């Protein structure tokens with residue numbers, strides 16, 4: 001059995017178990033820990049085929065980000081760590097919770113590869129894309145938690161980029177107002193990353209918001225301007241871990257173009273949610289990408305459950 005099949009059959013197995021016992025809604029358990037499974041997907045996956053979203057899946061809904069977000073003089077934001085802890089996000093303030101432990105496990109292999117020697121033509125390992133098959137599987141939750149978890153380490157700095165430009169939610173999840181960001185840089189040659197990047201009260205964490213809403217947002221992700229931008233990021237911040245919260249792979253064709261620039265991919269799989277078929281299709285989309293990992297999210301139904309559920313591929 002290939003590693004994909006093993007991972008997918010585990011997911012199917014979990015799903016079967018879950019159907020026996022009805023799952024509690026995620027919103028009712030905001031602090032329910034993640035995941036905790038990170039498995040490396042195989043380098044070779046079956047040939048890529050165009051994938052269309054199942055009709056039952058909600059289509060992209062524009063978020064409340066205004067078309068032109070205000071220019072701000074200060075590029076410093078205060079993360080409300082207590083609020084973050086309260087909604088189930090990783091913070092240093094929260095102590096050693098199971099969630100913090102989960103992300104320690106998840107980040108370890110990603111960090112190991114982030115600064116490993118690169119072969120010719122290999123993408124920078126410090127560029128990590130967090131994606132999933134469909135909306136709502138936990139990309140933003142995992143991106144923020146991964147960023148926080150890595151930023152809490154003494155010797156790593158992190159840049160969290162909201163590249164889910166059609167449905168940005170990093171700032172909203174963090175309780176921060178809209179701010180210029182990635183879209184503005186892509187649309188305005190004169191704008192520099194430093195003009196829009198937000199420093200935070202977590203000294204080792206900066207955020208690049210998605211920026212102004214634009215009807216061409218998704219298409220811009222696959223543009224030459226975006227390739228140039230990612231190349232620039234890689235050159236400018238070779239010592240930083242750069243995490244891209246990204247659109248779902250099976251709803252747009254652009255997400256896999258973004259994936260092609262990344263040194264590592266974390267594919268979020270929602271326990272009891274993502275189907276085996278969706279995982280396989282996503283892995284096909286990621287064919288040719290280096291270092292594809294699976295994060296098995298929402299594995300625990302109740303916060304505070306101390307039983308760990310780690311799987312390694």
Ligand SMILES: Nc1ncnc2c1ncn2[C@@H]1O[C@H](COP(=O)(O)OP(=O)(O)OP(=O)(O)O)[C@@H](O)[C@H]1O
Pocket residue numbers: 026027029030031032033034035088132134135136137138139140141142164167169248297298299
């Ligand atoms: N491990 C988890 N435990 C509890 N709640 C979770 C977990 N992961 C995600 N959630 C919750 O599930 C919901 C969807 O998560 P999130 O917004 O991260 O998904 P997403 O994949 O980024 O969605 P979208 O595609 O719409 O951007 C949120 O309410 C989030 O707080």
Ligand SMILES: [Mg+2]
Pocket residue numbers: 139140141164169245
């Ligand atoms: Mg999201």
